[in-house]
Amino acid sequence: MLKFKSFGSGSSGNCYYLSNGEDALLIDAGVGIRALKRYFKEAQLKIDNVRGVLITHDHADHIKAVAHLANDYRIPVYTTTKIHEGIRKSYCVTENIEAEYVKLLEKEQETEIGCFSVCSFEVPHDGTDNVGYRIRTEGKTFCVLTDIGHITPTAEQMIKDANYLVLESNYDNSMLEMGPYPAYLKERIGGENGHLCNTDAAKALAENYHEGLTHVWLCHLSEENNHPTIVEKCIGAHLYEIGLIVGKDISIEVLRRKVPSDMYEL
Numbered sequence: 001m002l003k004f005k006s007f008g009s010g011s012s013g014n015c016y017y018l019s020n021g022e023d024a025l026l027i028d029a030g031v032g033i034r035a036l037k038r039y040f041k042e043a044q045l046k047i048d049n050v051r052g053v054l055i056t057h058d059h060a061d062h063i064k065a066v067a068h069l070a071n072d073y074r075i076p077v078y079t080t081t082k083i084h085e086g087i088r089k090s091y092c093v094t095e096n097i098e099a100e101y102v103k104l105l106e107k108e109q110e111t112e113i114g115c116f117s118v119c120s121f122e123v124p125h126d127g128t129d130n131v132g133y134r135i136r137t138e139g140k141t142f143c144v145l146t147d148i149g150h151i152t153p154t155a156e157q158m159i160k161d162a163n164y165l166v167l168e169s170n171y172d173n174s175m176l177e178m179g180p181y182p183a184y185l186k187e188r189i190g191g192e193n194g195h196l197c198n199t200d201a202a203k204a205l206a207e208n209y210h211e212g213l214t215h216v217w218l219c220h221l222s223e224e225n226n227h228p229t230i231v232e233k234c235i236g237a238h239l240y241e242i243g244l245i246v247g248k249d250i251s252i253e254v255l256r257r258k259v260p261s262d263m264y265e266l
């Protein structure tokens, strides 16, 4: 049985936990190490079971705790060479990851980590380098598409492959447009290499839906330019158009920004 839990999702910090009951992976390490330790304890999880942390890109909200996890807890850090370079240069990582925990991934290549088969792939965003992940275990496929400015053919393929999907749904178009952000920031977020809006997330789901896709978690919601009820309404409407009822035909959950999610047993 697979288990999934979010420890935080959004610009304040991203970190996801995936386990088969024995081996576990973390995807991103953007939640502070003290909070992370507390969340593990509260959920009765063991950090010792984490076989690796996969990093999507080098923005602070994805890497804050990465050196602690590596050097203090001996967890190998897997990502591309460029993202590792970005982590080394980042203002928010004060300690370098010790060499033995630096593990390099090539995009589009399978790497075995514990009982997981992991494949990273390019996504359009504005970190030093940016990847999503496809993780396979026990005949199931779990995909993570976060911090993705627009949906690429590769991203579409990942949705088609996924049984379980974490998908960014960052902002509502009109809230971003009418909201308080300065023009340059609106442009960055709404740009090709920025974040994904609710409508694009909804369209991507509706266009690439298949019966094997049973669970979707919408992630990285903006605090200022989005709201869970708006996301749910938007996604629900698009899926209804292709004949799907959320909660019956497919499970859709919105991940909260600063609060851990339930533990989902899949």
Ligand SMILES: [Zn+2]
Pocket: 010, 011, 014, 059, 061, 062, 147, 220
């Ligand atoms: Zn982010």
Ligand SMILES: [Zn+2]
Pocket: 057, 059, 125, 126, 127, 147
């Ligand atoms: Zn980012």
